[in-house]
Amino acid sequence: MNGHGKSEAAAPASGVVSGLHAFRLASRGARPGGTVVEAGGVRIGAGQAVVMAGPCSVESREQILQAARAVKAAGADMLRGGAYKPRTSPYDFQGLGEQALAWLADAKRATGLPVVTEVVSPEDVDLVGGYADLLQVGARNMQNYALLKKLAAAPWPVLLKRGPSATIQEWLLAAEYLLTGGNPNVVLCERGIRTFEIALRNTLDLAGVAFVKELTHLPVIVDPSHGTGRRSLVAPASRAALVIGADGLLIEVHPSPEEALSDGAQSLDFAGFSALMAGLRPTTLAASA
Ligand code: PEP
């Protein structure tokens, strides 16, 4: 008992379900068969899990090229790398901006991997869109309505991360801003939420992923790196995410995690990422059996 005087069984009937009309474009009923979002030739939500991998931050041309080659060799479908970093502390590494975008483009040319990267402000949308195949809205910006409205009118697909303290309803309403503003190409990303539990960086809401898949037709992927904050948990959380129905994964991989300028503790090295990918194959088969 939690002392709130509500049974657990009553929980699903609360806000989300009674407010279904509130996200009518995102709701499963609007497209019962589900939506496939195409980003740089990769189809997300088409039944095959999509893996996006690369460093938290782009740190140098060599670093992103090495990472791109390694994740491609291990079987990743897309390259991630942050050029604009929303950091909790203003004293932390803030990203290399347009220079990093240019290096991501080099890495894309070298490997053929489409690029997913974050955009943090409406003024940067056109610039980032010129380099990226999928534009990430970071967790801290999920309710940045100026950014959402700008992306709603933009031609690029959007990866919308769940805010660290956002309810499922708030997350789907943020997606609704994109859809109602004219952008149908939205992928949701669960990246862990803030709860009373502080042993891990975040609490990865995998049941929420399964529930969101019931509530919406949009593809939903999982970020087990931010979702756990610990390298050792990234592979098991990835397997669990696919078994529960996620359409893909977003995973941080760094050539030398101990030296990473951001999120080293949750980043895999190349060997770790290859092992993770090898371990996913039976999971994907099992999940689709
Ligand atoms: C990231 O992807 O590196 C990132 C900053 O993610 P989030 O917005 O989920 O914290």
Ligand code: MN
């Ligand atoms: Mn990160």
